Amino acid sequence: MSLHPVIAAVTERIVERSRPRRTAYLARIDAAADRDPHRRRLSCGNLAHGFAACAAGDKAALRGGIAPNLGIVNAYNDMLSAHQPLERFPELLRQAAREVGATAQVAGGVPAMCDGVTQGRAGMELSLFSRDVIALSTAIALSHDMFDAALYLGVCDKIVPGLLIGALSFGHLPAIFVPGGPMTSGMTNDEKSHVRQRYAEGKATREELLEAEAQSYHGPGTCTFYGTANSNQMLMELMGLHLPGSSFVHPNTPLRDVLTKAAAHRAAAITALGDDYRPIGRIIDERAIVNGVVGLHATGGSTNHLLHLIAIAAAAGIELRLEDFDALSRAVPLLARVYPNGSADVNHFHAAGGLAFLIGELLDAGLVHGDVETIAGPGLARYRVEARVDGDGQLAYVPSTATSADTNVLRPVAEPFRADGGLRVLAGNLGSAAIKVSAVPEDRWTIEAPCRVFAEQSEVKHAFDNGELGRDVVVVVRFQGPHANGMPELHQLTPLLSVLQNHGHRVALVTDGRMSGASGRVPAAMHASPEAARGGPLAKLRDGDIVRLDAVEGTLNALVDADEWAAREHAQVDLTTHHSGLGRELFAVFRNAVGAADVGAGIFGVER
Known part of the structure; x- marks a missing residue:
């Protein structure tokens, strides 16, 4: 061929x-x-x-x-x-x-x-x-x-x-x-995910959650x-x-x-x-x-x-x-x-x-x-x-076998699950980002909603617990890039956002952090670059701004008047609490030298 x-x-x-x-x-x-x-x-x-x-x-x-x-x-x-x-x-x-x-x-x-x-x-x-x-x-x-x-x-x-x-x-x-x-194999992934969502809603105990995790990772x-x-x-x-x-x-x-x-x-x-x-x-x-x-x-x-x-x-x-x-x-x-x-x-x-x-x-x-x-x-x-x-x-x-033993799991090219690989690069006035849509329902590929802006993963959990996110919302978690704090995964957001989506709300995540291989059915624009801590446009967003994430067209924009957007100042966040403790104080040279996400987020000087 x-x-x-x-x-x-x-x-x-x-x-x-x-x-x-x-x-x-x-x-x-x-x-x-x-x-x-x-x-x-x-x-x-x-x-x-x-x-x-x-x-x-x-x-x-x-x-x-x-x-x-x-x-x-x-x-x-x-x-x-x-x-x-x-x-x-x-x-x-x-x-x-x-x-x-x-x-x-x-x-x-x-x-x-x-x-x-x-x-x-x-x-x-x-x-x-x-x-x-x-x-x-x-x-x-x-x-x-x-x-x-x-x-x-x-x-x-x-x-x-x-x-x-x-x-x-x-x-x-x-x-x-x-x-x-x-x-x-241990507990099925669907069962584990269900327990995690029940725990996020306060319907499962910590002991139930721990038992589910222990059966999964055993x-x-x-x-x-x-x-x-x-x-x-x-x-x-x-x-x-x-x-x-x-x-x-x-x-x-x-x-x-x-x-x-x-x-x-x-x-x-x-x-x-x-x-x-x-x-x-x-x-x-x-x-x-x-x-x-x-x-x-x-x-x-x-x-x-x-x-x-x-x-x-x-x-x-x-x-x-x-x-x-x-x-x-x-x-x-x-x-x-x-x-x-x-x-x-x-x-x-x-x-x-x-x-x-x-x-x-x-x-x-x-x-x-x-x-x-x-x-x-x-x-x-x-x-x-x-x-x-x-x-x-x-x-x-x-x-190798000439046919798949389970077409629910693995299929030939002639009968794929999707015609494409389900990855998109987004670009717009919020910078560039990537989204994995292979598990996202197609009616969720485009989300336009008011945003709620956070600088910590824990702040999202607090707002969720207080019932502040029970609506159509684009959750923005910024100052999570490699220069800000090492670009941590935000995996703990997945159960919370999944609950909101399961309740019928149109929900998306936008972040300069990572979601890893655990990103799933909730649309998540991640690795936003330039990152907020280096003057990226996520730092311009304010609560209530309308954000449009469009994986069909490959765009990511704040729907804000262009003159107003150009005049806005970048928000500042005190990141010093992320720069010490558990060895983080030893990595200042990494945070200062690290490249942007779109060039690999490494310290070895990849340039464009």
């Missing part, structure tokens, strides 16, 4: 605008590549430090300097359910490396925080910044120049993007991302809804950085362990020391980035990747823009319904055919680049397979 003309055109635009930066990036990583292990150029004292604590056999191999040495960058901690299984992985990887004559060392650890724990708390204001801390930590881990390839162990929201940004700084090294897998593995963590896994597979079929296999199972070991085997095979050198800086090119965006649209993935993919692309010398997301969304059909975009979870998605089926459908329709390089070899068609454990306990692959 020939490539869809929109996919081809968007890719070509990205290639052209990125050419100077991409050329410089490739020159840099090519200069760093070497067929001889870098550690052979270390002084004897340097090298002795590098293998001093190794097992005898590993020490001999490292001393000889000709066998591949794999660096493991690990996001393990045992508080995060998704990362707790990673405790076992380093030893599995070391054993597997020895099986193919290689060695593996834990190069370093990176922090991994859980947005599920910090939602609505002060710690959430460090969440987005943690992505760039992870990238920096990855660079420190690999700075010893001891490694011929790297294995990246991470799963959740900011961890995978941070690891990938760091990995791309070492773009001459082959890189394989090693997932941990989702937890088994064991090792990734949370099963399709938020940023599971969107990460989709992206790593569709962009060719996972082994085929590895994204959604449960932790602590024979297949998970076999896949983990196979990652070490493959990493050893694709170093510059052999004849199948596959550096990550060459795998992640413009085509791979476009494939990732297509996958995001086709699955209804997390809006956090409007930030992360731009930052990831920039780390590879590629300039991705919000307009590219918008154009691709109009060409890519929605093929999956996974909560909050449906009632199923990722286990149901995987059982229905999962990524193998999805990738096959996208390839056959010409909606992704099939001619990309991957860690598994040339061509994305290598990912049209399902992983199995054979009779000898080894990894085996079988062709």
